[in-house]
Amino acid sequence: MIKTLIVFGTRPEAIKMAPLVKELKKDFHFDVKVCVTAQHRQMLDQVLEIFDIKPDYDLDIMKYNQSLFSITSDVLLRFEKVLEKERPDIVLVHGDTTTTFAAALASFYFKTKIGHVEAGLRTYNKYSPFPEEMNRKLTAALCDLHFAPTKRAKLNLMAEGVKEETIFVTGNTVIDTLKFTVKEDYVFKEDSLTNIDFSKRIILLTAHRRENFGKPLENIFEAVLKIANEFEDVVFVYPVHLNPNVKDVAHRILKDHPRIKLINPIDVDDMHNLIARSYLVLTDSGGLQEEAPSLGKPVVVLRDTTERPEAVLAKTVVVAGTSKERIVEIVTKLLTDEEEYLQMARAVNPYGDGEASRRIKDALLYHFGESSKKPNEFRGSDKYV
Template sequence: MVNTLVPLPAPCPPGRVPEVCLVVGDAGAAVRIAPLAGAMAAGGRVRPVVLVCGHGAGAATAALAEFRVGTDVTVALAADGQPTTAAAAQLLAGLDRAFADRLPDAVVVQGDSATAFSAAMAAFWRRVPVVHLDAGVRSFDLTAPFPQEGHRRLIAQVSSLHLAATPEATANLAQEAHTGPKVVTVGSTAVDAALDAVERRVAHADPRVRQLADAVAAGYSRLVPVVLEAANWSASAVDAVLHGICDLVLATPDLEVVLPATGGLRARAEEALGRLVRVTITDPLPQPCLLGLLSTAAAVVTDSVTLAEQSPSFGVSALVVGGESGTWTEPSRPGYPWAAGADRAVVARITEKLVLSRRPAIPEQRVADGNPFGDGLAAARCAQAVQWLLGLRERPGEFVPARP
């Protein structure tokens, strides 16, 4: 295999099922790893071992449980608030001990977090093949996002198998000389998670959200979920987006907004939007409930790349907010999100455009086959690619987005 830094494992002896460690560091990674864990368990040719670690271990465990995936190993950090370097050192040591206690046949890391980077290095140093899920995401600027762009590139250097979600990600890897059979375009497992969650139709615990969802499904109202992490935003940027949502609601009489939030974001949301009847501010929603709302939405406003990848499966346009105030871009192709800086007027104007371009409809009428990020079969392709890496089957076919 071209450019494989870690020797491929020898075939397992008869009767032994290879163990593949799936590393999860936060709730976002859990959404993308859970479908892969399920596909591996269902296939039976490898045994998934789910390891959660870092400060986000509790949230990751809860998110995995929402997708009916259990946790096998936990690597905890001593305390919050320590410097990044100290946390990374502690995490590396903990992961190394975990791999020593239960040496896996391969380790799967997702994305570009410090957890993913630490797990990749710990596995590499023990000569365990590294599989990178969501490989090939690039800004080509080491300062933005920092340090994530550096993590992406460094993980690529020690990976034996790159699972790229889209052809664009595969092309990015090719620019860095990561080519050949070890790069597989699989689609986004986040799309698999969305379709699975909506199919299960989990009821909303909050009666306000349940009543609103019924009204939207019946066609009485339009819905815009506003889902923000805003972890690295300034207070002024958060306020600009929230006031843009306020302007949107006032300008669209049949529009309902659901905004899950906690902590400082919730306080600012209550201040900016709490007096509006058609805005429902809730505690953070379980992923299946949130995705159920997304499936009936007229549009979604978010800073989550995951939601932006999931929304086209339901024919829902996404506005991804963040970045420089006053800027905005149209999608480069159907299904891709709009983007806007944290600007009150821009957020209100673009979201209103997206909302008015679509009428409410029941979920069965909204599922689209043209999601450029995935088709719901990404986890199966990923599981097959890992089996191929371990010498258990032929290399799988690749994801090819539908033409617009």
């Protein structure tokens, strides 16, 4: 059996790794163990419960207002003990979090093979997003296998000297997750969502990036306030991140508006079904740029850069930055120009077909000699390079 140790620490990682955990655990070739760092605690636990994933190891590192220094050092030191006990054939990490980089570094120190899920995303600006851009670049340098979601991501890796035979284009596992979560007859668990008037145009807002702390976040919230005041048929729903750098500013600027609903963080079931019932999405997140287009929802990205340019080329996403005026201009266009809206809503999602986890499993079987057939690549992103 292939001893496989899967590591993640945040809610977005858990959402994207859950279908892979399920896929590998049902195959007799794999002995799968799960380690969570709990870089996020409450939000991570929600996902684990929904997918019925019981971690074999919980490093429980989260601290109030934690720093990147403490996250990195705590993961590095605590994960060493897990590696010593398990001695896996391969460690699988995801994406671009500090958990990802620190776990990959620890695995490298232990001379253990590392596989990187969602490899190859780049903005080529080391401070945008921060610290994610450098987390994923440094992780790539440490890894043995690279599971790129798109052809562009593969080309990014090859341009950095990664050998082509170690790269597998799989699609993104988050599209796999939607098959488990989105239901037409879904009933929201969060009470605040059951009271929303879905006959109005719902705009889902998420904003939490470190590089947006301070003035950029204030600009985003002021733009939202202006849009809400100008469009009486619009309701904003904002699951507010627990970080005080986000929460305090959101409540100061937005709390008193009757059509801006500031709610607690919601679990992945509620989130995916909320996207499905929304008119459009405003976000500085990465995952929502992949999820929303699969559900036919235009995405306005509240960042100056995106590591997902395929979505921009496919016209499912538009990058607004954090200028109040620019955000208002773009959202107003989507609310008033039906042709513009439908062009985005009907665009083809370049990120996957719901089979990414199976492709990753097949790539692992091929790499470890359990299969002689190299898996077919996901081709849905080929024209967006």
